[in-house]
Amino acid sequence: MHVTVLLQEAVAALVVKPGGIYVDGTFGRGGHSRLILSRLNEAGRLIAFDKDPDAISAGEAIKDPRFCIKHGSFLQMPSMLRAMAVSRIDGVLLDLGVSSPQLEEASRGFSFRFTGPLDMRMDTSQGLTAAEWLASVTETDLARVIRDYGEERFARQIARKIVEERMRQPIVTTSALAEIVASVVRSREHQRENKQHPATRTFQAIRVHLNRELEELSLTLPQCPDLLNLGGRLVAISFHSLEDRMVKRFMRTAADADVLPRGLPLREKEVRRLSRQKLKLIGRAVRPEKQEIIINARARSAVMRVAERISTGED
Ligand SMILES: C[S@@+](CC[C@H](N)C(=O)[O-])C[C@H]1O[C@@H](n2cnc3c(N)ncnc32)[C@H](O)[C@@H]1O
Known part of the structure; x- marks a missing residue:
């Protein structure tokens, strides 16, 4: 069992168009994916990824024509989407780190709490x-x-x-x-x-x-804005400070219009085009409520950040 963290919050932040195309980059056991599917109409689509073959087996049990799952890193998202003839999406969710089944299955070797072979590979x-x-x-x-x-x-x-x-x-x-x-x-x-x-x-x-966790995250984040339709959302949930720092810095930089000298006589659209500002931040960092942490201790270190694709003036 995997108890999904920030389930309602993440899906509410992500699914803004019931007929849109969404990516769940970290399927796990599909807690977020199932709720996303319930928010989509018949025209909507959800494409999921996971590195873990066990997660893929769990995903293949979802029989829904709007859903498909791919075995691989979310780093391969752009090439996999191209291969599926999907040029733009309306949202991407990254619920980072490991799932409870990975941590709690002794044979996966992720945890010092259970004696098992020292494996630790997601894939x-x-x-x-x-x-x-x-x-x-x-x-x-x-x-x-x-x-x-x-x-x-x-x-x-x-x-x-x-x-x-x-x-x-x-x-x-x-x-x-x-x-x-x-x-x-x-x-x-x-x-x-x-x-x-x-x-x-x-x-x-x-x-x-x-598992090259930080490396793959740092290479994937910059690819997200160009995959998103205008108004599309990037939602990332991190579980340790290094990950969250990376997400925070990336979103802030991509949303920063301050790279141009202040006071230039430019319209907002022109500032965006010249500063290459592609995202705007949606709200502040979201942390689970106390109640969620009581039920699910894994939630205590979670931080969710959300950004939205905006026009650069060139779209
Ligand atoms: C926290 S769990 C996701 C749980 C999921 N949101 C749910 O509700 O069931 C993280 C999952 O992401 C996968 N994962 C981590 N890094 C990945 C990457 N770079 N590419 C694809 N999957 C990854 C892990 O194998 C794990 O199954």
């Missing part, structure tokens, strides 16, 4: 598993990943310990990795400051790196 049909990567990565690269994607201040010490331990025996289970990390991070200072499991940041970092 189990390709790429290195976490165990394979940990067996070959250099200590310097490992420390960089843990520091940059986990914002972990003990990154260097954790990387050194992992490299030491893998010489004794390969690190192939979630619990082995969690214990190694905990043996470094389990300082009194850490416990006083932080109620998180000591391996939380390291697991997040390795997962983000292996």
Whole structure:
């Protein structure tokens, strides 16, 4: 089971045209997709993507002529849409990160809470598993990943310990990795400051790196404005600060008319064309209500941001 975060809020922000074409870039178990479908009329269409073969199987169970699902990264959205002869869409939703079935299925190896093989791939049909990567990565690269994607201040010490331990025996289970990390991070200072499991940041970092999460997001966001019809919406839900920072910066820059000197005698339309402003921000960042967090703890770190495609004067 995956309990969808910001379900009503995201779909309300996204579906502004019942007859429009929408993309759910992160199908998961289809919580958002099903509600989007319920808001569309017979002319509407929904195209979903996910990297995870299990998500694809779940999506294929939806028998609705207005819906289809593609196996792949949302990074491939422009080429996949072209292949389907879809030139513009009316909205795209990115509900980032991992789903509950990924986290809670021990065999997927995403979580230190369950003992399982150290896999962590969203797309189990390709790429290195976490165990394979940990067996070959250099200590310097490992420390960089843990520091940059986990914002972990003990990154260097954790990387050194992992490299030491893998010489004794390969690190192939979630619990082995969690214990190694905990043996470094389990300082009194850490416990006083932080109620998180000591391996939380390291697991997040390795997962983000292996699945190229930030890289794919940073390459996908700039492609969205040109895919959207005027009035079309980009809705992104992030679950950690690095992701949210990227979404926030992208939307602010794409919505920024301030790249031109102030006071030029230009009409609004001309400012947009010259500044290449393609989006406008819709509202502020939205966070789940307390009630939602009580029911679904995963919602506590969610932040949703919305932007709308506007005319650049050249459309
Ligand atoms: C938070 S879940 C989405 C849950 C979904 N909104 C629901 O209501 O069921 C994130 C999903 O996005 C997928 N995913 C993450 N990054 C992706 C990417 N770059 N391309 C395609 N799918 C991705 C994951 O495999 C996971 O199934």
